[in-house]
Amino acid sequence: MATTLTTRQVERLLNTQPSQDGDGVNIQRLHEFGGGLDPFLMLDELASDQPDDYIGGFPPHPHRGIQTLTYVIHGGLTHEDHMGHSSTIHAGDAQWMHTGRGIIHSEMPLTDHDGLHAFQLWLNLAAKDKLSQATYRDVRADEMPELQGSNASLVALGGWWQSLAGESVDGPLDSLAGQGAIAHARLDAGGEFSLATRATTLLVYVFAGSVDIAGTRVAKGQLARLGAGEELSLNSTDGAQALLLAGEPHGEPIAHYGPFVMNQQTELEQALRDYRDGTLTD
Structure with missing residues (x-):
């Protein structure tokens, strides 16, 4: 007898809010430091064809206790850090940073004829990993495999993704x-995509057009948190693009201050002392 999969429903919608970071960079931001999107913490979208919105970039600044993932749609970003890494990512590329005990880095924008469009995602590290060794990695567009749907495709940046047809x-x-997984879904007009996923946390952020998920319309600039189930079905009448985020919650306390995310207030205070003393990255 065939097993009937439960379709995942939208249980919560969040809207991005305008914000600024770095040297006056205008962004759209979603954040949840109360654990509501665990293990994810924050998603920033940088999208503008006006250089004044982003040209100041993100001069050197610290992080501790998180991972960041930066993904470029068009334009580019150049990364430099205290460990000696220096690299540039362009359209379709990503850079992943495991800050662990501490990283000091900068990200400076590059533009193309359409300006700059990129995302940065923060993932929380488990308590056991918050003081681990910092690492960094670039991933190029041609390293990312794709799944095909009906007038739709999915680019897998990280983690495991499976279609209902069994392709993965x-x-x-x-x-x-x-156990995070991140993908970029593209749907043409009339496009459909169905995925098999049992991840406890499953999020869909729409950044172009609109997507229908089990009867709920998710518009551009909205993030949908989905309820329990085994099947995710995406449909778009007019075409859309979205980021798909899946993971397992840590279920640990979260203490946040600026670029630092720890478990306790005392750990935040220690991070600030270490940064002031020049020992954050030791």
Whole structure:
């Protein structure tokens, strides 16, 4: 007897809010430091064809206790850090940073004829990994495998993704916190995509057009948190693009201050002392 899969329903919608970061960079931001999107913490979208919105970039600044994933749609970003890494990512590329005990880095924008469009995602590290060694990795567009749907496709940045037809791909980023998985879905007009996923946390962020998920319309600039189930079905009448985020919650306390995310207030205070003393990255 065939097993009937439960379709995942939208249980919560969040809207991005305008914000600024770095040297006056205008962004759209979603954040949840109360554990509501665990293991994910924050998603920033940088999208503008006006250089004044982003040209100041993100001069050197610290992080501790998180992973970041930066993904470029068009334009580019150049990364430099205290460990000596220096690299540039362009359209379709990503960079992953495991900050662990501490990283000091900068990200400076590059533009093309359409300006800059990129995302940065923060993932929380489990308590046991918050003071681990910092690491960094670039991933190029041609390293990312694809799944095909009906007038739709999915690019896997990280983690394992499977269609209902049984086809699956593994994204090159295989060390994402909270067993994280991240993908970029593109749907043409009338496009459909159905995935098999049992991840406890499953999020869909729409950044172009609109997507229908089990009868709920998710518009551009909205993030949908989905309820329990085994099947995710995406449909779009007019075409859409979205980021898909899946993972397993840490279920641990979260203490946040600026670029630092720890478990306790005392650990945040220690991070600030270490940064002031110049020992954050030791």
